[in-house]
Amino acid sequence: MSTQDGDHAVENRPAPLAGKQMRAVRFHGKEDLRFEEIEEPKCGPGQIKLVPAWCGICGSDLHEFQGGPNLCPTTPHPITGETVPLTFGHEFSGIIEELGEGVADKWKVGDRVVVQPIIYDGDCGACQDGLINCCYKNGFVGLSGWGGGLSQHVVVPEYAVYQLPDNVGLDVAALVEPLAVGWHAVSISPFKATDSALILGGGPIGLAVLQALRARGCPQIIVSEVSSMRKQYAKNFGAHVVLDPTQDDIVARCRELCPGGGVNVAFDCAGVQPGMDQAVLAIRARGTLINIAIWDKHAKVWPNDFNFKERGYMGVATYVKGDYQEVIDAIADGRLDMCHKMITKRIELDKVLEEGFRTLINDKDNQVKILVRGSGEM
Structure with a gap:
């Protein structure tokens, strides 16, 4: 070390x-x-x-x-x-x-x-x-x-x-450690302040990503979550739209809410096959799927869904040195309020x-x- x-x-x-x-x-x-x-x-x-x-x-x-x-x-x-x-x-x-x-x-x-x-x-x-x-x-x-x-x-x-x-x-x-995971994921993603974003999962890491996006002024944050309590947490933490994948057509709703063919970026904090399948199609051309979740088993990917819209896939691993200090500063100055x-x-x-x-x-x-x-x- x-x-x-x-x-x-x-x-x-x-x-x-x-x-x-x-x-x-x-x-x-x-x-x-x-x-x-x-x-x-x-x-x-x-x-x-x-x-x-x-x-x-x-x-x-x-x-x-x-x-x-x-x-x-x-x-x-x-x-x-x-x-x-x-x-x-x-x-x-x-x-x-x-x-x-x-x-x-x-x-x-x-x-x-x-x-x-x-x-x-x-x-x-x-x-x-x-x-x-x-x-x-x-x-x-x-x-x-x-x-x-x-x-x-x-x-x-x-x-x-x-x-x-x-x-x-x-x-x-x-909370700095889990917040740093979300902060790092947003930091290294192609996200820009004018972009829309989809988050799969409203657990601790999904909420950390939500707060990192909110701190950067994201104008459209969509969360997909099944649990009624976690849906409420997502609303309380500032999600603009909260969807239930068992009730809502995630792809159709993202395209409806984000003119241009869907969200710019999607953050997978759930690690389940149906969620990833929906997220890929909910991303617009040249958008990016960012995987934060640790999967319990192998996932299936259909490359054509990426190729024909030139979508990207990015894996994320925790955080680097600078992320910790940035999160501490963001808590102190109120951006992660x-x-x-x-x-x-x-x-x-x-x-x-x-x-x-x-x-x-x-x-x-x-x-x-x-x-x-x-x-x-x-």
């Missing part, structure tokens, strides 16, 4: 565990999540030790719990060297409690921060091009090792830590399984983002 100054990866690897104990939520395997006592990590050179304040439960965490391990390594991760069991939690804010040797003078104990959790080697072609999200060995704090936000203490490389402005709360800061409404439930660390994961599985339509309180937010 390289620092922003280009130091070699090995220098940022967490130091050996100390003898002191702490509590953490650990993923052992499919449907095996445990709140248990483990050794507290020690802060080493170039590292910062945090007390997590708030941590969000991500859809990736749910996928791992229900069907994994998939993202979590079962053989030693090429950078962290770790395998399951691993501490969960990659959407988190915290308070600095210790600074390792060589950490920049700008940091001090007590600083309020948020963590950008991408793990990357700094040496591969993607990293050399600045695409840390596409690193050929990449991983995530909270999914690939180096601890996670669902714990009482965590140690991360200095590069992963971002300072919070005074007007950004630690709870809202835990509705993001706090994503928080639908707050729970304690020892209730993560039943009140967090079980709730999101059994009552997902009524939830957007469940936050877990850490020791840094009393």
Whole structure:
């Protein structure tokens, strides 16, 4: 893992565990999540030790719990060297409690921060091009090792830590990670401020894309969603039109609402075949389908639908370094003024399984983002 100054990866690897104990939520395997006592990590050179304040439960965490391990390594991760069991939690804010040797003078104990959790080697072609999200060995704090936000203490490389402005709360800061996914997708897409957009899915990432589009002044945001509660969330977050694919002809309605043959861009945050089929045809000539969703199985694509209208397809992978700071700035200056409404439930660390994961599985339509309180937010 390289620092922003280009130091070699090995220098940022967490130091050996100390003898002191702490509590953490650990993923052992499919449907095996445990709140248990483990050794507290020690802060080493170039590292910062945090007390997590708030941590969000991500859809990736749910996928791992229900069907994994998939993202979590079962053989030693090429950078962290770790395998399951691993501490969960990659959407988190915290308070600095210790600074390792060589950490920049700008940091001090007590600083309020948020963590950008991408793990990357700094040496591969993607990293050399600045695409840390596409690193050929990449991983995530909270999914690939180096601890996670669902714990009482965590140690991360200095590069992963971002300072919070005074007007950004630690709870809202835990939303920076999912918001950065949506922000990055809009940033690297061909979207222009005068363009129309279709979003497939009104879950957390769909709402993150919606807010990123709204912050950029998109004049026509259309959301396709089945759940009645999530349709209402989309309306509350500023969608101009909300459609139900079980009731509405998505293609016909997009062409009706967007003169010129359909929307300019479509963002797939759902990852289901019928939705993608509709989205392709709802895009005008030379429009683009941007896929953010992680698919559970192979999708079928009919190339002629792209060829005859010269439509484009773009995959998106999380975010790059600059996106995190841009999202923090957008929260602070009010462009992402509705993001706090994503928080639908707050729970304690020892209730993560039943009140967090079980709730999101059994009552997902009524939830957007469940936050877990850490020791840094009393």
